Amino acid sequence: MSDDRRNNFGPGAGRRRGGPMGGGHGAMMGGEKAKNFGSTMKRLSSYLAKYKVTLVFVFIFAIVSTVFMIIGPKVLGRATTTLFEGVMAQINGTGTVDFQQIGKIILFVLAIYVGSTLFSFIMGWMMSGVSADITYRFRQDVSRKINRIPFNYYDNTTHGETLSRITNDIDTINQTLSQSLTQIITSVVTLIGVMIMMFSISWQMTLIALGMLPLSAVLVGVIVKNSQKYFKQQQEYLGHINGHVEEMFSGHMIMKAFNGEERSIKTFEKNNKTLFSSAWKSQFLSGMMMPLMRFVGNLGYVAVAILGGWFVIQRVISIGDVQAFIQYVNSFTQPITQVANISNVLQQTAAAAERVFEFLDEDQEIAETENPVKLENVNGLVEFRNVHFGYDPANPVINDFSAIAEPGQKIAIVGPTGAGKTTMVKLLMRFYDVQSGAILVDGHPLQDFTREDLRSHFGMVLQDTWLYSGSIRENIRYGNQNATDADVIRAAEAAHADHFIRTLPDGYDMQLNEETTNVSQGQRQLLTIARAILADPRILILDEATSSVDTRTEELIQKAMDNLMAGRTSFVIAHRLSTIKNADLILVMNEGDIVEQGTHTGLLEKGGFYADLYNSQFDRTSF
Numbered sequence: 233m234s235d236d237r238r239n240n241f242g243p244g245a246g247r248r249r250g251g252p253m254g255g256g257h258g259a260m261m262g263g264e265k266a267k268n269f270g271s272t273m274k275r276l277s278s279y280l281a282k283y284k285v286t287l288v289f290v291f292i293f294a295i296v297s298t299v300f301m302i303i304g305p306k307v308l309g310r311a312t313t314t315l316f317e318g319v320m321a322q323i324n325g326t327g328t329v330d331f332q333q334i335g336k337i338i339l340f341v342l343a344i345y346v347g348s349t350l351f352s353f354i355m356g357w358m359m360s361g362v363s364a365d366i367t368y369r370f371r372q373d374v375s376r377k378i379n380r381i382p383f384n385y386y387d388n389t390t391h392g393e394t395l396s397r398i399t400n401d402i403d404t405i406n407q408t409l410s411q412s413l414t415q416i417i418t419s420v421v422t423l424i425g426v427m428i429m430m431f432s433i434s435w436q437m438t439l440i441a442l443g444m445l446p447l448s449a450v451l452v453g454v455i456v457k458n459s460q461k462y463f464k465q466q467q468e469y470l471g472h473i474n475g476h477v478e479e480m481f482s483g484h485m486i487m488k489a490f491n492g493e494e495r496s497i498k499t500f501e502k503n504n505k506t507l508f509s510s511a512w513k514s515q516f517l518s519g520m521m522m523p524l525m526r527f528v529g530n531l532g533y534v535a536v537a538i539l540g541g542w543f544v545i546q547r548v549i550s551i552g553d554v555q556a557f558i559q560y561v562n563s564f565t566q567p568i569t570q571v572a573n574i575s576n577v578l579q580q581t582a583a584a585a586e587r588v589f590e591f592l593d594e595d596q597e598i599a600e601t602e603n604p605v606k607l608e609n610v611n612g613l614v615e616f617r618n619v620h621f622g623y624d625p626a627n628p629v630i631n632d633f634s635a636i637a638e639p640g641q642k643i644a645i646v647g648p649t650g651a652g653k654t655t656m657v658k659l660l661m662r663f664y665d666v667q668s669g670a671i672l673v674d675g676h677p678l679q680d681f682t683r684e685d686l687r688s689h690f691g692m693v694l695q696d697t698w699l700y701s702g703s704i705r706e707n708i709r710y711g712n713q714n715a716t717d718a719d720v721i722r723a724a725e726a727a728h729a730d731h732f733i734r735t736l737p738d739g740y741d742m743q744l745n746e747e748t749t750n751v752s753q754g755q756r757q758l759l760t761i762a763r764a765i766l767a768d769p770r771i772l773i774l775d776e777a778t779s780s781v782d783t784r785t786e787e788l789i790q791k792a793m794d795n796l797m798a799g800r801t802s803f804v805i806a807h808r809l810s811t812i813k814n815a816d817l818i819l820v821m822n823e824g825d826i827v828e829q830g831t832h833t834g835l836l837e838k839g840g841f842y843a844d845l846y847n848s849q850f851d852r853t854s855f
């Protein structure tokens with residue numbers, strides 16, 4: 233409910249998957265571990281259970297596509313062998329090249345590759361469908377949860393964290409499902425298949441090719457170890473920079489007012505320098521990886537070619553097999569890095585899924601009653617009966633609050649800052665539940681209503697105005713979607729907003745910007761008041777709703793409100809006591825208790841807390 237809807241970067245944004253390796257899954261990042269890998273993965277796969285049949289087909293297609301891919305070189309090798317033997321025969325004068333045979337083989341290879349691609353397409357199409365469907369469900373679950381989670385969750389969690397669950401974490405799951413999962417299958421199948429083919433051609437050559445692996449593993453290990461700290465630093469400072477920019481943007485004016493530009497630029501430059509050096513080091517080191525591995529690979533290549541050539545001369549194997557073998561060696565390294573990366577990918581996915589599940593498992597609001605009361609006509613009798621409440625139960629904010637608001641009465645709640653006035657309002661709207669005691673509307677405890685029904689009887693205007701980017705008309709109409717344009721204008725007139733709206737460039741169609749900084753704070757308040765008026769509720773709550781408008785406008789609004797509120801119950805919290813003089817009942821709060829209650833004249837005569845409060849204001853404003 234605070235003004236804090238600017239957090240687009242959040243703490244989670246800094247830990248986006250990075251690193252140029254491993255298909256976007258940040259091979260070098262590591263560090264992010266799920267607390268309970270097993271049960272998280274089990275739960276994630278329960279989401280997959282619904283797509284069992286599709287997944288079986290995906291697996292089959294992945295395997296078939298890969299097997300076709302693996303057979304290709306071996307068959308193509310036969311063409312080379314046929315050509316070679318034909319040429320040799322021609323030289324020796326014993327025969328000719330069998331081009332027909334070669335053509336057949338090549339057509340066959342073509343068919344194999346086309347088939348492989350086709351299966352791969354189908355597989356990708358099916359898997360994308362599944363993963364899009366699952367992430368859609370995830371997002372939906374999270375979004376529903378957001379509306380069911382009690383307010384005190386947000387008291388303890390930053391918006392950025394919640395945001396990053398919806399965006400980053402679900403995105404990670406999506407990527408794993410749509411890409412990594414099939415990649416894992418094809419990599420494993422490729423690895424096994426290629427190995428079989430290689431051994432079937434020549435075990436000696438295979439051993440040489442495999443012998444290069446430990447060498448590149450050591451090299452990769454060294455690089456990863458060295459670059460990891462730079463990757464971490466890069467992520468960390470990226471987060472710092474995002475945070476800094478965000479802070480400076482949202483507090484642009486204040487920052488300038490305190491001449492903070494220099495300081496801000498210095499901080500930025502310091503962070504930017506660190507980011508620069510860590511970024512280029514990490515990029516350089518990881519960029520070195522591929523050339524080095526290729527170099528090692530080429531060493532193996534040369535060895536294999538020499539041995540292969542010798543075998544051909546010895547007539548141990550055919551020349552086509554050597555060609556196929558070299559192709560296999562080539563297609564060997566990629567699946568190895570992918571397989572080596574599997575545990576990383578799974579860990580990251582588990583960590584992301586765990587965070588999403590944790591959020592979905594947060595305590596919900598107390599469930600709605602089985603048999604909610606549904607009043608045709610709400611009279612607006614509100615009773616507070618010995619209400620006790622604390623945001624933290626051990627730390628009470630409201631102690632034993634009792635009061636009765638008769639239907640149609642105007643109730644003012646006054647008291648110093650922190651007395652608990654807004655808290656009473658939140659309890660009345662059932663944003664929080666009372667710890668003991670009860671709040672009753674027309675004699676029914678709040679818990680007996682559904683939340684939706686209850687809130688439909690209330691209109692609320694807060695000091696923290698909430699407007700969204702859209703036209704002024706849309707913002708007012710938020711109070712009642714069925715209102716006509718004429719209704720909107722009438723509500724704006726009652727809120728004394730009509731006049732200023734008409735002086736705006738586009739009048740009612742003026743677009744409010746994202747932070748609604750293109751209208752003044754007082755004007756924002758008038759708009760929210762117009763919205764509440766349009767909603768036409770039985771009970772109206774104004775919590776310091778007019779604190780940002782001038783005294784004259786405030787009094788005008790109060791008059792309009794009083795007319796409007798005739799026959800409805802209203803709760804008004806106001807700083808300027810002059811505006812609530814005509815209230816039917818004034819509740820004077822201090823430190824969570826009602827210390828006095830009565831009418832303005834009654835309380836003044838009493839000469840207590842309220843009289844002091846009123847006189848101190850009156851003294852000051854009379855100068």
Ligand SMILES: Nc1ncnc2c1ncn2[C@@H]1O[C@H](COP(=O)(O)OP(=O)(O)O)[C@@H](O)[C@H]1O
Nearest residue numbers: 387623624629648649650651652653654655656
């Ligand atoms: N979301 C919250 N979590 C914890 N404490 C809160 C929260 N909101 C308000 N408080 C505390 O409750 C007390 C009453 O606050 P509030 O009802 O907002 O006072 P006010 O009378 O100024 O409207 C204050 O001490 C405040 O610090």
Ligand SMILES: [Mg+2]
Nearest residue numbers: 653654655775
């Ligand atoms: Mg308040």
